[in-house]
Amino acid sequence: AQSVTQPDIHITVSEGASLELRCNYSYGATPYLFWYVQSPGQGLQLLLKYFSGDTLVQGIKGFEAEFKRSQSSFNLRKPSVHWSDAAEYFCAVGFSGYSTLTFGKGTMLLVSP
């Protein structure tokens, strides 16, 4: 069965510091990978996606992510965090021929002054 692991339940980062959120997936095929962000009481907003090609993808709000096949990872990064980035972040994976996505359990980002 497919699975997605986000090892960090909570992360606290100082405003202006860099950020990396981890995501690992299981399964052998080439995945389609997504990062979403959720503010409290809201739906999920797509930050970025990877389907194929360049393994470093750029998204909205200054985020980027890198697909590393050898590590089955798709980590999300941002060089300088803003207080407005505080939210919960979800990694999701899909595979060709499958209609559904599998989501990780999320990482809550807290931004300290």
Place this chain on the structure above:
Amino acid sequence: DGGITQSPKYLFRKEGQNVTLSCEQNLNHDAMYWYRQDPGQGLRLIYYSQIVNDFQKGDIAEGYSVSREKKESFPLTVTSAQKNPTAFYLCASSPGQDQPQHFGDGTRLSIL
């Protein structure tokens, strides 16, 4: 503007009662999905539909039912058989397989 509309935003259910959550999209997407979100559990798939008049069970379909009579609508009924219905419910749609899903703003269901 195109998007997904979920209503109501808050819903209360009495014991033994069925309630229906609405999800409407004007994105002309073929596929629609219902998820349940509990703290620390991520998103769990309840039902999904790839085409009108067809739908499939997800990972936690017991106690829920859906219909897909129109492309733009995918209502979810939480039946009295669902013993722990308190959760945040999210509806999503997608143009098709292997495409990103777009989400509504959710409905929070609580038990009176």
